Amino acid sequence: MATEATSKRNLKPLWIVLAFAALITIVLLPNSGGDLPVVGQRALAILAFAVILWVTEAVAYPVSSAMILAAIAVLLGLAPSMEDPSVQMGTKEALKLALGGFSSSSVALVGAALFLAAAMQITNLHKRIALWVLSLVGTKTKALVVGAILVAIVLAFVVPSATARAGAVVPILLGVVAAFGLSKESRLAALLVITATQAVSIWNVGIKTAAAQNLVALGFINSEFGVDISWGKWFMYAAPFSVIMSFVLFFVMIKLIKPETDNIAGGKEIIRKQLQDLGPLKHKEITLIITSVLLLFFWSTEGKLHPFDTTTITILAIAFLLTPKLGVFNWKEASSRIDWGTLIVFAVGISLGTTLLGTKGAAWLSNTIFGSLGLETMPIIATIALVTVFNIVIHLGFASATSLASALIPVFIALAISLPMPLENQIGFVLIQQFVICFGFLLPVSAPQNMLAYGTGAFTTKDFLKSGIPLTIVGYILILLLSATYWKWIGLL
Numbered sequence: 001m002a003t004e005a006t007s008k009r010n011l012k013p014l015w016i017v018l019a020f021a022a023l024i025t026i027v028l029l030p031n032s033g034g035d036l037p038v039v040g041q042r043a044l045a046i047l048a049f050a051v052i053l054w055v056t057e058a059v060a061y062p063v064s065s066a067m068i069l070a071a072i073a074v075l076l077g078l079a080p081s082m083e084d085p086s087v088q089m090g091t092k093e094a095l096k097l098a099l100g101g102f103s104s105s106s107v108a109l110v111g112a113a114l115f116l117a118a119a120m121q122i123t124n125l126h127k128r129i130a131l132w133v134l135s136l137v138g139t140k141t142k143a144l145v146v147g148a149i150l151v152a153i154v155l156a157f158v159v160p161s162a163t164a165r166a167g168a169v170v171p172i173l174l175g176v177v178a179a180f181g182l183s184k185e186s187r188l189a190a191l192l193v194i195t196a197t198q199a200v201s202i203w204n205v206g207i208k209t210a211a212a213q214n215l216v217a218l219g220f221i222n223s224e225f226g227v228d229i230s231w232g233k234w235f236m237y238a239a240p241f242s243v244i245m246s247f248v249l250f251f252v253m254i255k256l257i258k259p260e261t262d263n264i265a266g267g268k269e270i271i272r273k274q275l276q277d278l279g280p281l282k283h284k285e286i287t288l289i290i291t292s293v294l295l296l297f298f299w300s301t302e303g304k305l306h307p308f309d310t311t312t313i314t315i316l317a318i319a320f321l322l323t324p325k326l327g328v329f330n331w332k333e334a335s336s337r338i339d340w341g342t343l344i345v346f347a348v349g350i351s352l353g354t355t356l357l358g359t360k361g362a363a364w365l366s367n368t369i370f371g372s373l374g375l376e377t378m379p380i381i382a383t384i385a386l387v388t389v390f391n392i393v394i395h396l397g398f399a400s401a402t403s404l405a406s407a408l409i410p411v412f413i414a415l416a417i418s419l420p421m422p423l424e425n426q427i428g429f430v431l432i433q434q435f436v437i438c439f440g441f442l443l444p445v446s447a448p449q450n451m452l453a454y455g456t457g458a459f460t461t462k463d464f465l466k467s468g469i470p471l472t473i474v475g476y477i478l479i480l481l482l483s484a485t486y487w488k489w490i491g492l493l
Contacts, residue, residue: 015058023049040361062341065348072098101350106219113160152199166449188259190459206242208234217434231299349406366414428492442468
């Protein structure tokens with residue numbers, strides 16, 4: 001493992017050189033000014049540069065974000081304007097594009113979600129919820145598998161961070177395994193930890209606020225189509241997929257990984273002891289529970305019982321939680337637990353995607369990748385089938401679903417606009433591809449929560465792949481089935 005990490009570090013300078021080489025090469029390619037303006041060509045050069053840095057992790061994501069910002073400001077600023085090719089766009093105008101993502105309401109929602117996740121960690125409420133769910137399911141191995149899935153489901157509603165959810169439940173499951181006298185390398189540990197991690201990915205699809213990449217997609221949809229998708233609508237569209245996949249996950253896991261025992265004697269006592277160690281519910285936990293329940297209520301009734309959007313409601317909740325005497329944490333406690341780099345990466349990803357859409361770079365790339373397939377003459381199910389395969393394969397190279405959404409959603413939007421279907425169906429097509437971006441079932445490197453779990457040493461890449469292949473195949477088939485039935489019936493397609 002150490003040799004592999006050292007080898008990866010040694011290759012980083014090479015990847016940085018390759019990223020700059022790709023950037024310069026694409027910028028210098030001749031451009032006749034037809035379907036692809038010079039600014040669009042340069043936006044695509046920056047995308048190639050970004051993708052190489054994102055896939056190889058040659059530099060930290062926040063560092064790559066700073067490089068992307070600089071590239072947009074300089075390269076587009078010195079390019080001919082789309083409106084008047086005889087003059088340059090100017091760095092001032094290009095900088096507006098580069099910083100445009102920071103003004104997105106989606107970025108504000110991600111920031112608020114990070115604060116909410118921090119509140120859960122500070123109060124330990126997410127751990128209490130996980131232990132409480134596990135205490136209800138029993139000590140048989142199958143029951144613990146059900147418990148691991150249920151914990152992921154419950155936490156997805158109240159912890160808007162996939163990594164934080166995995167970070168809450170994985171140590172608890174390993175504690176149960178260790179207390180029974182089995183090592184973290186045991187089959188039981190692999191079974192429970194992989195189950196919990198895959199369940200986190202499954203429910204990234206089902207709930208709008210469960211994953212940052214969902215908000216990236218919604219930011220682009222709002223910018224391009226002028227449409228907001230409420231929490232309740234997203235849940236109506238996506239929750240059936242996640243519910244069905246949760247059942248599939250249970251059967252896949254109990255068939256593929258055979259644990260050393262069918263029953264953990266004393267397992268319930270172990271969990272009860274951990275709950276007792278947390279002590280009785282504290283005032284701050286009660287405050288956070290009430291706030292979380294109210295948030296869920298306002299999220300799910302957005303546009304029906306009140307005029308407030310998801311972002312505004314969440315910011316109001318965070319403002320309350322930060323209020324002295326009334327809230328659950330102060331600024332110092334919260335800010336020390338928040339990865340501010342995540343916000344920067346998120347905002348820059350939106351800026352890059354918006355730039356690709358605005359400069360016609362995304363439309364040109366979509367036409368180049370999919371144009372020769374004749375998708376506009378195909379039934380929509382066939383189009384979804386082909387594009388979904390492309391989406392799954394591309395995901396193999398990305399460690400961040402947020403970066404993947406930043407790169408692909410603008411292309412899918414451009415493709416959707418080119419297809420002969422109504423606006424609501426174009427939005428539906430893009431949403432379905434966003435659901436696929438959330439998959440991350442195949443490899444430990446496919447998602448941050450996978451890497452967190454893999455870092456415990458509880459399972460091998462082969463173990464993860466063994467569960468990931470059937471989950472991906474069933475997920476793909478389910479996407480097509482829902483596209484042909486349920487999503488058609490409710491008007492998404």
